[in-house]
Structure formats: structure tokens, C-alpha cells
Amino acid sequence: MEFSFGVPKLDKATGVPIIPNFAGLCLSGPSPAQKSKPTTKGSSDSEDKLDSTWPEKIVRSLREIQWTDDHRQELMSKINSYKTSCGSPARVLLLGPVGSGKSSFISSVQSVFSGRVLNRAMVGSSTAGFTKKLQTFTIQSKKGEGPTALTMCDVMGLGEGEGTGISFNDILAVINGHAPEGHKFSPNHLLHPNTAGYLEEPSLADRVHCVVFVLDASRLASYCRGLRGTFQQLREHISDLGVHQVTLLTHIDKACAMTAWDVKDVYKSPTVQQMMSKAGEMLGMSISSIMPVKNYSSELKLDSSTDTLLLSAVDLILEYTDLYFQDQASEGPKI
Numbered sequence: 001m002e003f004s005f006g007v008p009k010l011d012k013a014t015g016v017p018i019i020p021n022f023a024g025l026c027l028s029g030p031s032p033a034q035k036s037k038p039t040t041k042g043s044s045d046s047e048d049k050l051d052s053t054w055p056e057k058i059v060r061s062l063r064e065i066q067w068t069d070d071h072r073q074e075l076m077s078k079i080n081s082y083k084t085s086c087g088s089p090a091r092v093l094l095l096g097p098v099g100s101g102k103s104s105f106i107s108s109v110q111s112v113f114s115g116r117v118l119n120r121a122m123v124g125s126s127t128a129g130f131t132k133k134l135q136t137f138t139i140q141s142k143k144g145e146g147p148t149a150l151t152m153c154d155v156m157g158l159g160e161g162e163g164t165g166i167s168f169n170d171i172l173a174v175i176n177g178h179a180p181e182g183h184k185f186s187p188n189h190l191l192h193p194n195t196a197g198y199l200e201e202p203s204l205a206d207r208v209h210c211v212v213f214v215l216d217a218s219r220l221a222s223y224c225r226g227l228r229g230t231f232q233q234l235r236e237h238i239s240d241l242g243v244h245q246v247t248l249l250t251h252i253d254k255a256c257a258m259t260a261w262d263v264k265d266v267y268k269s270p271t272v273q274q275m276m277s278k279a280g281e282m283l284g285m286s287i288s289s290i291m292p293v294k295n296y297s298s299e300l301k302l303d304s305s306t307d308t309l310l311l312s313a314v315d316l317i318l319e320y321t322d323l324y325f326q327d328q329a330s331e332g333p334k335i
């Protein structure tokens with residue numbers, strides 16, 4: 001079933017105009033290392049226009065990230081000391097098309113806390129999807145400090161064709177806590193009470209408390225229309241379950257030369273702003289729930305600004321996770 005959602009002139013939640021005529025990516029041009037720093041102006045006419053039409057209040061209110069080591073430390077401490085009201089870790093599910101950077105985000109966050117670049121969740125390139133199993137990763141804080149209260153669930157990517165990728169049935173089974181750790185997804189064998197290890201009566205701790213959609217900014221324009229319908233359908237069902245959603249826009253370094261040069265320019269980049277609007281439109285989501293991030297992919301060393309952007313995304317995810325627990329508390333125990 002495909003949902004049509006005519007492009008609204010204004011985002012209902014923020015009052016922000018959805019910028020029409022998505023002009024594509026600014027991938028061309030010199031590599032950042034070779035040439036002078038790309039600027040906010042001058043990449044193209046459409047970018048100049050966007051720069052002036054983007055509402056200032058949003059640029060201000062969006063994320064005034066402080067790119068200092070102190071702030072990076074503050075975010076790490078905040079995440080380290082985070083606790084859920086149920087006592088067990090926050091369980092966050094990453095969902096997105098194949099290759100969008102779900103596993104990379106998990107690895108990147110773990111890298112920040114480990115102090116070195118790791119390939120914790122298996123990252124890879126395969127058109128059929130690299131991740132096949134449900135794998136949960138509890139983010140470990142620095143040596144000796146034990147685990148954080150954040151668990152991220154990595155699953156198979158969404159396919160762009162009929163019968164490919166993780167199924168709708170299996171996504172809901174994971175969110176409702178029925179899927180066993182290590183379950184291998186197959187579009188031909190849907191999760192079912194007879195599936196080995198199926199959790200008949202999941203506890204609150206087994207359920208997913210926040211869903212994070214992951215989109216590749218450099219591929220936004222080429223995602224098929226069917227994916228938009230899939231997201232709309234997913235959002236409706238996931239919202240019905242009381243689970244809040246956030247979106248990560250990855251590969252911003254690939255999509256925008258200015259951000260690749262210096263990640264601190266992320267919110268000054270008209271290209272990134274335009275992509276956030278496009279992602280918001282695609283998902284029917286307010287741009288205040290969309291975070292651009294740059295995952296560690298080919299880097300050998302951590303970078304403080306990249307860390308800060310990743311940690312800011314985790315901070316936002318935990319805020320949305322808290323909403324789930326607040327809703328649970330106000331509704332009273334269900335199980």
C-alpha cells in the first residue's frame with residue numbers, strides 16, 4: 001500500500017516551509033583535502049536561494065552545538081549517567097534502507113566511548129544488505145566504568161523491492177520484543193510464535209523504546225517512491241505502539257563538501273538543511289527530530305567535532321526514549 005502525501009507548504013509541527021525543488025547533491029568539485037575550504041555561498045544558485053529562505057529561527061533553535069572538548073565531555077558524562085525509569089537499558093532500534101549506515105552508527109558511537117575507531121557492529125557494503133541478524137549492542141563506557149544504559153539493536157535493512165529486506169511483520173515483532181537475539185531475518189520465513197527462541201511474553205525491557213530511522217543523505221534523491229510509503233506505514237504502526245521516532249541523516253560528508261571539510265559547518269550548510277527538509281518530507285516528520293551525523297567510515301583516528309555530532313544525536317535519541325517511559329508511567333503498567 002502506498003501513501004500519497006502531497007508536499008505541504010509548511011511543516012505542521014515547526015511552521016517551517018518545506019523547501020520545494022530538491023536540487024540534488026553537491027558531490028562534484030574538488031576533494032576537501034585538495035582545494036580551499038568550500039563556503040556556504042557559491043556552490044550553486046539554488047543553494048544561495050536556500051541560504052536566504054531557510055528560517056533563521058530554525059537555524060538558531062535547531063542545535064546550537066558547542067564544538068568544544070568540554071561540551072563533548074559533558075555529553076559523554078550525560079550519556080554515561082543516563083538511567084531509564086524501568087532500570088534496564090534503553091533499547092533503541094535502528095531502521096533504514098540497506099547501506100544507510102545503521103551498523104556504522106553503532107560502531108561510531110562505541111568508538112567515541114572507547115577512545116579509538118572500532119568496527120563493533122559489522123559494517124559492510126552489499127546491495128542485498130550486509131546485516132542479516134538481530135544483534136544488540138550495549139554501549140560500553142570507558143574502561144572500568146561498565147556499560148551505559150543504552151542498547152542499540154541492529155537489524156537487516158529495508159529493501160527497496162518487493163519481498164526484499166526486513167519484513168514489516170518482523171520489524172513489529174522486534175519492536176514488541178518477540179525476536180530472539182541472533183535471529184536471522186528472511187523475507188521467506190517471517191517471525192512467528194513457532195520461530196525458535198520467540199519470546200511469547202516480552203517484558204518492558206525486551207521491547208524497543210525508541211526507533212531511529214537512518215537515511216543516507218547522499219542517496220535521498222534516489223530512494224524509490226515505495227520507500228516513502230513504507231516509512232509512512234511504519235511510522236503509523238510504530239506511533240500506535242507509543243514508540244517515538246528520530247531520524248539520522250548519515251553520509252553528510254559524502255553529500256556536502258563543506259561539511260566533509262569541517263563537520264562544525266553542518267548547520268551552516270544549505271545542502272544539509274535542504275536534505276533535512278527532504279528527509280522530513282519523506283518521513284512526514286518534523287525536522288526537529290532529524291539529526292545529521294557523520295559516521296566513522298574510513299578514518300583511523302577520532303575527531304572531536306565528529307564525536308560531538310554523534311553524541312548530540314545519542315542525546316536526542318535518549319530524550320525521545322524518555323518520552324516512551326514517561327508515557328508508560330502516565331498510562332500505568334501494561335504487563
Ligand SMILES: Nc1nc2c(ncn2[C@@H]2O[C@H](COP(=O)(O)OP(=O)(O)OP(=O)(O)O)[C@@H](O)[C@H]2O)c(=O)[nH]1
Pocket residue numbers: 096097098099100101102103104105122123124125126128129130131132155156157158250251252253254293294295296297298
Ligand atoms: N562517508 C561515509 N560513509 C559511511 C557513513 N556511514 C556509513 N558509511 C559507509 O556506508 C557503507 C554501509 O554502511 P553500514 O553501516 O554497513 O550500513 P547498514 O545500514 O548497516 O547496511 P546493511 O547492514 O547492509 O543494511 C559502509 O561502507 C560504511 O563505511 C558516513 O556517515 N559517511
Ligand SMILES: [Mg+2]
Pocket residue numbers: 102103104122123124130131154155
Ligand atoms: Mg548493517
